Amino acid sequence: xxxxxxxxxxxxxxxxxxxxxxxxxxxxxxxxxxxxxxxxxxxxxxxxxxxxxxxxxxxxxxxxxxxxxxxxxxxxxxxxxxxxxxxxxxxxxxxxxxxxxxxxxxxxxxxxxxxxxxxxxxxxxxxxxxxxxxxxxxxxxxxxxxxxxxxxxxxxxxxxxxxxxxxxxxxxxxxxxxxxxxxxxxxxxxxxxx
Amino acid sequence: xxxxxxxxxxxxxxxxxxxxxxxxxxxxxxxxxxxxxxxxxxxxxxxxxxxxxxxxxxxxxxxxxxxxxxxxxxxxxxxxxxxxxxxxxxxxxxxxxxxxxxxxxxxxxxxxxxxxxxxxxxxxxxxxxxxxxxxxxxxxxxxxxxxxxxxxxxxxxxxxxxxxxxxxxxxxxxxxxxxxxxxxxxxxxxxxxx
Numbered sequence: 239x240x241x242x243x244x245x246x247x248x249x250x251x252x253x254x255x256x257x258x259x260x261x262x263x264x265x266x267x268x269x270x271x272x273x274x275x276x277x278x279x280x281x282x283x284x285x286x287x288x289x290x291x292x293x294x295x296x297x298x299x300x301x302x303x304x305x306x307x308x309x310x311x312x313x314x315x316x317x318x319x320x321x322x323x324x325x326x327x328x329x330x331x332x333x334x335x336x337x338x339x340x341x342x343x344x345x346x347x348x349x350x351x352x353x354x355x356x357x358x359x360x361x362x363x364x365x366x367x368x369x370x371x372x373x374x375x376x377x378x379x380x381x382x383x384x385x386x387x388x389x390x391x392x393x394x395x396x397x398x399x400x401x402x403x404x405x406x407x408x409x410x411x412x413x414x415x416x417x418x419x420x421x422x423x424x425x426x427x428x429x430x431x432x
Numbered sequence: 433x434x435x436x437x438x439x440x441x442x443x444x445x446x447x448x449x450x451x452x453x454x455x456x457x458x459x460x461x462x463x464x465x466x467x468x469x470x471x472x473x474x475x476x477x478x479x480x481x482x483x484x485x486x487x488x489x490x491x492x493x494x495x496x497x498x499x500x501x502x503x504x505x506x507x508x509x510x511x512x513x514x515x516x517x518x519x520x521x522x523x524x525x526x527x528x529x530x531x532x533x534x535x536x537x538x539x540x541x542x543x544x545x546x547x548x549x550x551x552x553x554x555x556x557x558x559x560x561x562x563x564x565x566x567x568x569x570x571x572x573x574x575x576x577x578x579x580x581x582x583x584x585x586x587x588x589x590x591x592x593x594x595x596x597x598x599x600x601x602x603x604x605x606x607x608x609x610x611x612x613x614x615x616x617x618x619x620x621x622x623x624x625x626x
Contacts, residue, residue, distance in 0.1 A: 267461030267548040345547060349599045353544040354461040357537060367603045391612045394600070395593070398609050402596025405543045406588070409561045415592050418585045426620040 250288045252278040257300035263343055265350030269297060297351065298365050304347055305369040309376045311336075316380040322432075323424035325380055326396065330420025333400055334413035342411040345404035348373075373397055383432040392427065399423060444482045446472040451494035457537055459544030463491060491545065492559050498541055499563040503570045505530075510574040516626075517618035519574055520590065524614025527594055528607035536605040539598035542567075567591055577626040586621065593617060 256278035260269040271293055275282045289295040315332035319325045337345065348369040355363050374393045383389035403415035450472035454463040465487055469476045483489040509526035513519045531539065542563040549557050568587045577583035597609035 264548045264550045265459060265461060267459060268550055343551060348603075350547040352599050352603050353539060353547055354458045355602065356458045356462055363603065363605075370600060370603050392616070394609060394612050395616045398596035398600055398613050399589070399592055400596065401599040402592035402594065405546050405595040405599075406564060406592055408549065409542075409546050409557065409564050411557075415588060418588050419592050422586070422589045422620065425624065426616065429623050430619065 249280045249284050252280050253285060253288060253296060254300050254303055257296045258304050258347060261300055261347035261350055262345060266354035301348055301365050301369055305372055309372050312376040322381060323428040326424040326427055327420045330416045334416035337407045338413050342408055345408055349401045349404055443474045443478050446474050447479060447482060447490060448494050448497055451490045452498050452541060455494055455541035455544055456539060460548035495542055495559050495563055499566055503566050506570040517622040520618040520621055521614045524610045528610035531601045532607050536602055539602055543595045543598055
């Protein structure tokens, strides 16, 4: 039994990882069941076995799993420095390296899915919004402004810039939008009242 | 003849406008030929008559047409104010109103398409990059920094924030990411050396 269970978990896992890969590359438009199955190497029947609700379920689980990793990634990048400006630069440089590693073809699947949503996919919008909330909390924890509202809105600005830099970085095949934003926003936070 | 030509232009136009609408809503994932035809009300055969290269051609023309409008929109928003900080706020408030008008379901089709690209769509990536270049030039013209490189990178930061705010705005169904970014970036440019 144990072996069978392990194999099943393996297949389930592979499908989720394949979904994440496809979503990072081309959002919902590239993450049809056929593409996910092809990417995973799993047999097609296994999708509906493990994800009886089909595409929406696998996308949801992919986003949830990916978000946990990004929260850890953000936390780790921001922990490397003590000064606010340096924290900002470290965060954006970490994302710059991330997009370079993906050869400018992969970005944040929460962003790619968000821009593919139509009104029939309200359930996925809530998953997207919840993922961003987690990112925001992870960022905010590293910038202890006196004014709580200002802390939240500064974290919001950083997240806005990260998601936008992914778009521009993919358009230009360049990590410059991240490094550029990091430099400016470091300048901002060094001068800002906290 | 004139009437026939006018009708033909009308159908061609309707198809491009329908493509723009679909792309703004859900990127390439929602802009299949069938969806575009349905949105336009034009007969299906007309797509290949007017766009012999199919979806890629209609998407390209849609993005090109839309970009011209955004350039005019940016220019107009930035022309309403004289001081740098106020210009920044006016720009982000104008986009905030834009996403409110679209009930948080429409965003920039250049961004939505960009995050749906895979390596087979290199031609469209170049269209996306060219559109962003036009946006950047329109922004840059309104911020005459002494240092040209700094002017370009500041315009880059604003564009990054606009594209990112569209993502977060759609996730949260809110224009707050635009207004928040506008306030912070106005603060930045007021303090920055130019």
